[in-house]
Amino acid sequence: MFLAKIKGNLVSTQKNKELVGHKLQVVHPIDLEGKFIGEKDSIAIDLVDAGIGDTVLVLKEGAAVQQILGHKRAPVNTMIVAVVDDIDLAE
Numbered sequence: 001m002f003l004a005k006i007k008g009n010l011v012s013t014q015k016n017k018e019l020v021g022h023k024l025q026v027v028h029p030i031d032l033e034g035k036f037i038g039e040k041d042s043i044a045i046d047l048v049d050a051g052i053g054d055t056v057l058v059l060k061e062g063a064a065v066q067q068i069l070g071h072k073r074a075p076v077n078t079m080i081v082a083v084v085d086d087i088d089l090a091e
Contacts, residue, residue: 003084004058005030006050010043018074025050025080027058032087044078057082 004027012024023046031037034055042058047068050056059065062077069076 001057001059001081003030003032003087004028004042004044004056004080005034005036006052006054006056006080007041008052016075018071019045019076022047023049027056027078027080029058030055032089042078044080045074045076046080048080048083050080050083055084055087056080057084 006025007028008026010024010026025044025046026041027044028041029037042060044058045065048056057080058078059081060078065076065079066072068079068081
């Protein structure tokens with residue numbers, strides 16, 4: 001799992017039939033201060049109705065995603081599992 005910020009929506013005219021009705025988001029990993037890290041964006045299926053600019057918790061592991069979806073028919077390995085409201089670090 002990793003923290004990410006949503007950079008945008010992905011709109012597709014053609015979609016795998018198992019993904020129809022699911023929102024796809026473009027996410028970029030962030031550090032604990034909210035700064036972008038790395039250079040790669042990812043595409044994640046969004047089941048928690050997050051929006052652009054939201055900080056989210058992203059799961060990137062195919063078997064866990066399949067368990068959440070309840071089937072193995074969708075070609076998905078990255079999923080937004082939570083919107084992060086606040087990060088509180090103990091020192």
